Amino acid sequence: MSDMLDLERWKPASFLPDADARDGSLVFVVATLCFLACLTALAVLASDRAARGWTEQLTGEATVIVRPKANETPDSAAARAAETLAGVPGVAEARALEKEKAEALIAPWLGEETDLSDLPIPRLVAVVLAPENPADSKTMNLALKAQGLDASVDDHSVWMKDIERGASLARWIGMAVFALIATAAGAVVAFATRAGLAARHEVVEVLHLSGAEDAFIARLFQARFARMAAIAGLFGAAGAAIMGALLRLLGGGSGLTPVLPIAWTDLLAVTPAPLAAGLVAAVAARLTAQSIIRGLQ
Amino acid sequence: MSRNPLPEGAQDIDPATVRFDDVSMRYGRAPETLRDLSFSLEPGSFHFVTGASGAGKSSLLKLIYLAAKPSKGLVHLFGQDVSAVPLRDQPFLRRRIGVVFQEFRLLEHMSAFDNVALPLRIEGRKPDSYRQDVAELLTWVGLRHRMHAMPATLAGGEKQRLAIARAVVNRPDILLADEPTGNVDHEMALRILRLFVELNRLGTTILIATHDQDLVARSGMPVLHLDGGQLTRLRAEP
Numbered sequence: 001m002s003d004m005l006d007l008e009r010w011k012p013a014s015f016l017p018d019a020d021a022r023d024g025s026l027v028f029v030v031a032t033l034c035f036l037a038c039l040t041a042l043a044v045l046a047s048d049r050a051a052r053g054w055t056e057q058l059t060g061e062a063t064v065i066v067r068p069k070a071n072e073t074p075d076s077a078a079a080r081a082a083e084t085l086a087g088v089p090g091v092a093e094a095r096a097l098e099k100e101k102a103e104a105l106i107a108p109w110l111g112e113e114t115d116l117s118d119l120p121i122p123r124l125v126a127v128v129l130a131p132e133n134p135a136d137s138k139t140m141n142l143a144l145k146a147q148g149l150d151a152s153v154d155d156h157s158v159w160m161k162d163i164e165r166g167a168s169l170a171r172w173i174g175m176a177v178f179a180l181i182a183t184a185a186g187a188v189v190a191f192a193t194r195a196g197l198a199a200r201h202e203v204v205e206v207l208h209l210s211g212a213e214d215a216f217i218a219r220l221f222q223a224r225f226a227r228m229a230a231i232a233g234l235f236g237a238a239g240a241a242i243m244g245a246l247l248r249l250l251g252g253g254s255g256l257t258p259v260l261p262i263a264w265t266d267l268l269a270v271t272p273a274p275l276a277a278g279l280v281a282a283v284a285a286r287l288t289a290q291s292i293i294r295g296l297q
Numbered sequence: 298m299s300r301n302p303l304p305e306g307a308q309d310i311d312p313a314t315v316r317f318d319d320v321s322m323r324y325g326r327a328p329e330t331l332r333d334l335s336f337s338l339e340p341g342s343f344h345f346v347t348g349a350s351g352a353g354k355s356s357l358l359k360l361i362y363l364a365a366k367p368s369k370g371l372v373h374l375f376g377q378d379v380s381a382v383p384l385r386d387q388p389f390l391r392r393r394i395g396v397v398f399q400e401f402r403l404l405e406h407m408s409a410f411d412n413v414a415l416p417l418r419i420e421g422r423k424p425d426s427y428r429q430d431v432a433e434l435l436t437w438v439g440l441r442h443r444m445h446a447m448p449a450t451l452a453g454g455e456k457q458r459l460a461i462a463r464a465v466v467n468r469p470d471i472l473l474a475d476e477p478t479g480n481v482d483h484e485m486a487l488r489i490l491r492l493f494v495e496l497n498r499l500g501t502t503i504l505i506a507t508h509d510q511d512l513v514a515r516s517g518m519p520v521l522h523l524d525g526g527q528l529t530r531l532r533a534e535p
Contacts, residue, residue: 009408010424010428012411012424013407013408013411014406015418016406017406018406202404203404205402206402206415207419208391209362209363209391209396210392210415210416210419210463211388211389211416211419211420212388214384214385214388216419
């Protein structure tokens with residue numbers, strides 16, 4: 001027999017048996033919960049990015065609806081409005097949209113069959129606002145009125161409020177789902193600890209009667225389940241990261257997931273998952289083990 | 298060495314290792330298993346607890362090794378009222394008590410060596426500090442050649458001797474044994490009894506629960522006899 005084998009024989013055995021048939025199931029359940037939690041985190045980040053993107057787009061632009069007066073053609077009214085707005089401080093660019101573009105925008109509301117040439121379609125002016133000190137709708141309205149134009153400015157503020165409200169709601173729902181999954185993971189680990197203690201009742205009782213302190217026994221279970229949950233968390237996080245990477249590769253914001261634009265940096269959000277799973281498991285296992293050991297007194 | 302939770306001078310007030318004052322015990326709402334027991338065990342004494350099955354022998358031992366609480370009366374260990382010992386200090390009290398269980402309670406995932414070393418590891422001792430002690434103890438119980446064997450591969454008598462080695466490895470003040478010869482043949486029973494006598498000569502208080510009248514008669518040690526949960530006589534044999 002080699003010296004190496006001899007040394008191995010003298011190595012003290014762990015206080016708890018190394019493996020249990022249920023350990024595999026627990027790793028699978030915790031890994032699945034971590035996978036779902038990480039996906040939720042990625043979805044929250046992506047929806048937040050999407051909302052910010054839309055808000056930035058809307059705050060940087062305004063649309064002006066120009067209604068021509070009797071003595072003026074729609075084209076000249078739109079051109080005059082664009083020229084007026086281009087001179088307003090805080091406006092970077094103002095461009096009258098062609099008649100076809102205005103009709104294309106309104107067509108979906110009236111149906112393909114409608115003959116738009118008979119309708120007094122208002123002309124639109126697309127305004128790009130200066131990033132710093134953008135002009136507000138009131139200033140633009142006053143400038144248009146001063147030039148005798150019948151026009152109204154839509155600075156998208158109504159839509160922005162809706163988007164902000166939606167984004168905030170999505171964030172809160174995401175966090176609630178995340179908290180729910182973390183709680184479920186804790187409950188699963190607590191249940192597994194209880195089952196683990198029941199299965200190793202003989203060991204716990206011998207340790208207890210041999211003078212082991214309650215905290216000592218609880219620590220054994222805490223370490224066992226924390227390690228198991230951390231490994232499960234690693235699997236779950238890796239699964240979620242792979243799925244996130246696939247979604248990103250398949251198009252990111254402009255492809256498969258246009259409303260959830262995932263960035264490569266978002267994938268870093270899954271890295272704390274193994275640690276978080278280990279911590280949740282450690283706390284759940286310790287509390288459960290302590291309450292059961294107290295029952296032995 | 299185990300921590301002693303006794304207050305200063307407690308040993309002087311009550312020198313008994315174990316003292317029961319009018320102790321009764323019941324499991325849940327069942328009738329009392331033990332009724333109005335009063336006795337004491339002096340340090341270094343050797344006693345048997347006898348009685349028919351269900352007389353309360355194991356329950357009496359449980360009260361001493363703090364696995365059960367009395368429903369009435371006071372249990373004193375090493376001069377200390379057990380009910381007054383805080384929960385956090387009870388493990389240190391348990392380390393002064395060695396227990397040999399009827400069904401051995403060896404840890405199946407540990408070798409014979411690791412089973413014996415268990416109480417020392419719980420106390421925080423490092424392998425280098427106890428390796429020699431454990432090996433000597435295994436020699437004393439005749440199991441040195443099986444020190445790396447797993448409990449499942451040991452015979453009944455070997456398991457019993459291993460359980461005794463584990464119970465005494467940290468030099469407890471009192472050794473309790475519940476039917477230690479119940480699963481072994483006559484020759485092995487006498488060998489085990491000799492181990493207990495040797496331990497007693499080294500100063501350990503011994504209390505053995507048994508229904509083996511032959512063993513009791515051969516030892517000539519005093520007997521606590523239980524009948525229907527009551528201590529009917531405290532006598533010396535033969």
